[in-house]
Amino acid sequence: MTGDLPAPHPAWLPDEAFRAIGSRRVLLRADGLLAQTVAHEVDRAAEQHGGSLHHQPARQAAPHPDGDDAEGDSGATDGSGAADEPRFDLVLALTGADDLPEPAVMVLAELDRRSGRDMLGAEGFALARRGGVTVVLADGPAGLLYGLFHVVRLGEAAFGATLPIEAHHPLTARRMLNHWDNIDPHPVMGQVERGYSGGSIFWRDGRLTPDLDRVRAYARLLASIGVNAVTVNNVNVHITEAHLLTDRLGDVAALAGVLRPYGIRTHLSIYFNSPVTLGGLPTADPLDPGVRAWWADTTRQVYAAIPDFGGFVVKADSEGQPGPFGYGRTHADGANTLAAALEPFGGVVHWRAFVYNHRQDWRDRTTDRARAAYDHFAPLDGQFAGNVILQVKYGPIDFQTREPVSPVIAAMPGTRLAVELQVTQEYTGQQRHVCYLGPLWHEVLAFEPWGDGRTVAAVAAGRGADNGATGFEGGLVAVSNVGDDPFWTGHPLAQANLYAFGRLAWNPHLDPAAVLDEWIDLTFTPAATADPGLLRQTLHEVMDDSWQTYESYTAPLGVGFMVRPGSHYGPDVDGYEYTPWGTYHFADRDGIGVDRTRATGTGFTGQYPQPWAQVYESAVSCPDELLLFFHHVPYTHVLHSGKTVVQHIYDTHFEGADRVDRLRSRWAGLAGLVAPDVDARVRERLDEQSRCAQEWRDQINTYFFRKSGIPDAAGRRIH
Numbered sequence: 001m002t003g004d005l006p007a008p009h010p011a012w013l014p015d016e017a018f019r020a021i022g023s024r025r026v027l028l029r030a031d032g033l034l035a036q037t038v039a040h041e042v043d044r045a046a047e048q049h050g051g052s053l054h055h056q057p058a059r060q061a062a063p064h065p066d067g068d069d070a071e072g073d074s075g076a077t078d079g080s081g082a083a084d085e086p087r088f089d090l091v092l093a094l095t096g097a098d099d100l101p102e103p104a105v106m107v108l109a110e111l112d113r114r115s116g117r118d119m120l121g122a123e124g125f126a127l128a129r130r131g132g133v134t135v136v137l138a139d140g141p142a143g144l145l146y147g148l149f150h151v152v153r154l155g156e157a158a159f160g161a162t163l164p165i166e167a168h169h170p171l172t173a174r175r176m177l178n179h180w181d182n183i184d185p186h187p188v189m190g191q192v193e194r195g196y197s198g199g200s201i202f203w204r205d206g207r208l209t210p211d212l213d214r215v216r217a218y219a220r221l222l223a224s225i226g227v228n229a230v231t232v233n234n235v236n237v238h239i240t241e242a243h244l245l246t247d248r249l250g251d252v253a254a255l256a257g258v259l260r261p262y263g264i265r266t267h268l269s270i271y272f273n274s275p276v277t278l279g280g281l282p283t284a285d286p287l288d289p290g291v292r293a294w295w296a297d298t299t300r301q302v303y304a305a306i307p308d309f310g311g312f313v314v315k316a317d318s319e320g321q322p323g324p325f326g327y328g329r330t331h332a333d334g335a336n337t338l339a340a341a342l343e344p345f346g347g348v349v350h351w352r353a354f355v356y357n358h359r360q361d362w363r364d365r366t367t368d369r370a371r372a373a374y375d376h377f378a379p380l381d382g383q384f385a386g387n388v389i390l391q392v393k394y395g396p397i398d399f400q401t402r403e404p405v406s407p408v409i410a411a412m413p414g415t416r417l418a419v420e421l422q423v424t425q426e427y428t429g430q431q432r433h434v435c436y437l438g439p440l441w442h443e444v445l446a447f448e449p450w451g452d453g454r455t456v457a458a459v460a461a462g463r464g465a466d467n468g469a470t471g472f473e474g475g476l477v478a479v480s481n482v483g484d485d486p487f488w489t490g491h492p493l494a495q496a497n498l499y500a501f502g503r504l505a506w507n508p509h510l511d512p513a514a515v516l517d518e519w520i521d522l523t524f525t526p527a528a529t530a531d532p533g534l535l536r537q538t539l540h541e542v543m544d545d546s547w548q549t550y551e552s553y554t555a556p557l558g559v560g561f562m563v564r565p566g567s568h569y570g571p572d573v574d575g576y577e578y579t580p581w582g583t584y585h586f587a588d589r590d591g592i593g594v595d596r597t598r599a600t601g602t603g604f605t606g607q608y609p610q611p612w613a614q615v616y617e618s619a620v621s622c623p624d625e626l627l628l629f630f631h632h633v634p635y636t637h638v639l640h641s642g643k644t645v646v647q648h649i650y651d652t653h654f655e656g657a658d659r660v661d662r663l664r665s666r667w668a669g670l671a672g673l674v675a676p677d678v679d680a681r682v683r684e685r686l687d688e689q690s691r692c693a694q695e696w697r698d699q700i701n702t703y704f705f706r707k708s709g710i711p712d713a714a715g716r717r718i719h
C-alpha cells in the first residue's frame, strides 16, 4: 500500500546524512531479513552518492569486484597489498562469516584477544578501521543494523585515520515505545491520548492506516536509535482496540510485518477483562481455569499469526481499567496468568505499576498518591513469574516536570523492572514549548537509589542486585510523541526527544548535550545550512537548558501539577486542588507543599532506602528542587540558595518568561539558515510558548502574592 499524505520530514535521517557511507564501496557479509534492511540502506545511499554495495551471504567466499575499482575508488585498500584482492572502504560482516577480507580478520582477532567478542551479544557490534578499511562486525544481523547507523552518525569520521577498536552493545536489552493510540478517536482524549502531533500513524478512520510507508519510515527512524519494541495501541484499552487481540489480529500482524525488518517486535496493550468482553466467559478472574485456558488459547493464536510477537502491556486497576482487584486477586495473580500464556512462546508481560486511587477525597490528608505504587507492589516482590516485567513510571506521581525517582525502583530486587519515561510532553509543554528532556532522563537514569553507585539504569538493565548479578533484566520504555504530523512530533525540535530516548536507552551514560549534537549534525546537515556553526550554537542555546526553563515558569520546587485539569496545558494553580485525583499543593496564607515525612506527614519518605529516606525527611537536607514535594513550609522558609520560597517563586517566574523571549529572539536570528517550513513551525511554537510562559508567570506570581501578602523584593509588576 502506498501513502496518501505528503512524505514526512526526514527527521534525523535525511539522504545527506548518508553521504559518507553512500560514497564508499561497501561489502556486506550477512543473510536474513535484517541484513536485507542493511543492504537496502546502503544501496539507497549508494544510489544517492555514487558508491556501491557488494552483498554476499555470510558463508561464501568474498567476491572479487572485477572492474569495480575503476569507478568510485576512494583509494582504499584492504591492507593486504595484493593487487587482485577485493577492495572495500567499509566491511559490514557477521563474525561467523567465512573468508573475510584481511582487515576484518585483523579486527576479529583483536576483538578475541581483548575478549570483547563475549560482550557483543545479539545486538552489539565492534567497529574499527584497519588498513584503510572501516570494519563493523557483529554476531547477529541486528548488530550490523545498529552498526550501520553508528557509521552514519560518525559520517566522515568513520573513514578517517585509524579508529581504535570499540565494542558497542546496548546496556538495556528492551528499549520500547508505547503508543497511546486509539483506533476510534476517544470523545475526550482524541485519537492519540496525550498526543500532540496529529492523528495516529497506525490507525485511520477506524482501520489500519493505508499509509504503511509512513510506518516503515518510522520503523527506520527507530532502528537508527536502537528502539526494538513497540506497542501499537493505548494502555487505556477501549472496546474497538480490545479486538486487536482476536478478530482484528490481522491488523497487528500487518504492522508487525512492517516493523520486523527494522528489528522491532510488536507488542499489544490488552484489556484485562477480555475473557468476558471478547471470550463471552462469565468472569475474567485470573485464577479461574477457564480464564487461564482462554488466555492460553488466544495467545497461541496470536503467535500463529505473529511468530515473533513481543507480548502484552497491561494497565490494570488503574483510572477505570479493570484488573485483578475486581476478582479479589493480587496483581501477581493477574500478571502471572498472562505470563503463563506467553511463556511457551518467549513473550513477556509488561505489567504497569501505575495503580492508585483516582477517586480520593481531597479532605483526607492521610491518603498519598505518591505512596500507592510502592504500597501495592513492594509486598509482591518475588511473586511475579520470570517473564513479567513490572513497568514503573520514573516518578511516584505522573511524569511531572520535577519528581523524585520512584521508590518502587529500589524496592523490588526479586522482580524484573522496566522504567517508564514520557517522550510525549504531556506535562512538559505538549510539544508547543521547547523542552529537551535528555537532561531529565539522564538525571533519572544516573540516580543512585542506594547512594552506592548502583543506578536506576543498572536496575533497568537487570544489574541492580547487590552482587551486580544479571537475570532480572527489565528495560526502558517511553510513551511515544509521534503522530501523523508532517514533522512527526508537532514541534520540530521535539524530534530531539525521541532521538534522545533511543540513544539513552541504548547507553544511559551518554551526555545529553552530546546526544543533542548528534541529533543536530544528522538533522541539520552542513550542506543544508549556510552557517552550521551559528545554527548549532543557537540550537544549544534554545534547547540545552529548556527543561529547567520550563520548570522555572511552571509549578515551583517539585510541587507539581498546577496545570489545567483535563488538558494538562497552561496554568491553573487550584485546578486540581479539590478534585479526587490526589494531586494537591495545600497552599494557604502561610505556606505550601505536601508533608510526606515520617515524622508528621504521609510517611512516604520511609519508602526510600538510606541515604534518601533521611535526605528527603529533613527540610534542611532535602534538595531545593524537591522541597515542596516532600515538605509543607512557610513562604518565608529559606532555601539553600539563600532565597525565601516566595522570592524564589517570583524570581524564577520572571526570569523563566524572560528567558523564553530571549530564546525566541535567538531563533529569529537564524532567518534563512533553516528550511522555511521548519522555521515557520518553530516560530509559531515559540510565539505560543512566550504567550503561555507569561500566563504562567502572571498567574503563579499573582496567586502567591495574594495568598501570602508578601511583596516581590524587586518590586516587579504582580497583578
Ligand code: GCV
Pocket (backbone or CB within 6 Å): 180, 193, 194, 235, 236, 315, 354, 398
Ligand atoms: C493513558 C496519566 C495521563 C493519562 C494516561 C495515564 C497512564 O494519568 O493523564 O492520559 O493514560 O497517565 O499513564 O496510564
